[in-house]
Every structure is written in C-alpha cells, then in structure tokens.
Amino acid sequence: MNLLIFGSSITWGAWDKEGGWAQRLKSYCDSKAVEANFDDYTAAYCLGVSGDKTTDLLERFDTEVKARIDEEEKTLILIEIGINDSQFVLEENQHRVVPEDYRKNLVTLINQSKQNGADLIFVGLTPVDQRVDPTPWTPGKAYRIEFVKKYEEVLKEVSKEQNIPFVEVMSKFPEERYQALLTDGLHPTTEGHRIIFEEIQHYLNEVSVI
Secondary structure, three states: EEEEEOOOOHOOOOOOOOHHHHHHHHHHHHHHHHHOOOOOOOEEEEEEOOOOOOHOOOOHHHHHHHOOOOOOOOOOEEEEEEHHHHHHEOOOEEEOOOOOHHHHHHHHHHHHHHHOEEEEEEEEEOOHHHHOOOOOOOOOEEEEEEEEHHHHHHHHHHHHHHHOEEEOOOOOOOOOOOOHHHOOOOOHHHHHHHHHHHHHHHHHHOOOOO
16 A cells, blocks of 8 residues: 655654654554565655645645556555644734635645545644744744634534544643643644654554555
C-alpha cells in the first residue's frame, strides 16, 4: 500500500528532534515491513510543506498524488490542514482563507482523491496559544485558539457530510496543560508529536489499514 501524508509544518515535523508525527508513522511502517521480510509493506511518503494552506496544497496535490499512484497497490491519503487557513490578517480583519473557501477546498481535495482512486482520512487540528497572537515570524497576522476550533468544526462537518474518516487529536492536548505541549505557541513539542502519532497509529491499526 502507498500512504501519502499531506499537510503543513506540523506534518513536516517542525520542530521535533524525531522528525514529527508523519515521520514517526513512516518509521513505524518501515519497521513493520522489515519484520514481515517485505512480503507485505506500506510505502509511506511524508509530504508536509511549511506554511501550506488548503489553497497551496491544492496547487500541488493532484500532481503529487499521481506521481505516487501504483495501479496495483491501494493508496491511502492522510491530510492535516487548516491552521494556516485560520490565521487572521489583522489589517484586513479576515482569515487568510475564509471558512467558506476552506470548506470548498476540502471538498475539492476529497474529489481529487476519489478521482485518483485513493482513500482519504482527515487528521484533526491542534491547538495554539497566546505566543502566536500576533505571530512573531509573520508580523500583522495572528493565530488564535477560537479560530482554530472554528476551522476544526468545518473540517468535522465536511468529513461527516462526505463520509470521510476523521481522526480527532485536539482533545488529546488537555486544556490545563496543552501550552506545555507546544514549542512556540503553534508547533507541537516532541511529546506533542508523539501524541498525534499514537492517535493516528491507533486508528489505522483499529481499522486494519497498517
């Protein structure tokens, strides 16, 4: 099976010394392949790009998928996207990608996955804190937990409407201590990435995908 993992900087693995949740998932698949003497294996591709919004992902998605499709193998796509869409541009008083367009983009990603004969799973968003309101490395913009939760709800709604599996991770970052699981107010710590990986690994094992 081919496993394509799309997303932004959190999928890319910033700033986890072990490579992030997606890289952990790849390592897990590689270990299982070795144990099985390569008789049955999952080829995992980590395709996160820092800063990506749904609009950016759509520019590369179909090409990236087609480059890795094997007609003789099943293809599963994981997508974690939306926090950068929710980022608020202070001077414009609006999100970088408004909720309505975010919803449309998610549906397009679903349709393109189906057109390529791939199954799709959405991965839920993770929290942010006051250290990125405003965002130090992108002046004039802000991440806020209430905005991330609003986009998370859109993601859940689209998943339900389109019958797409959804792996929720937000609740695994407990409200009373989630700030300690973020390196800079946005990106998870090593422990945070481990939490995300374990939730996804558990789900994929539960549904007998890997």
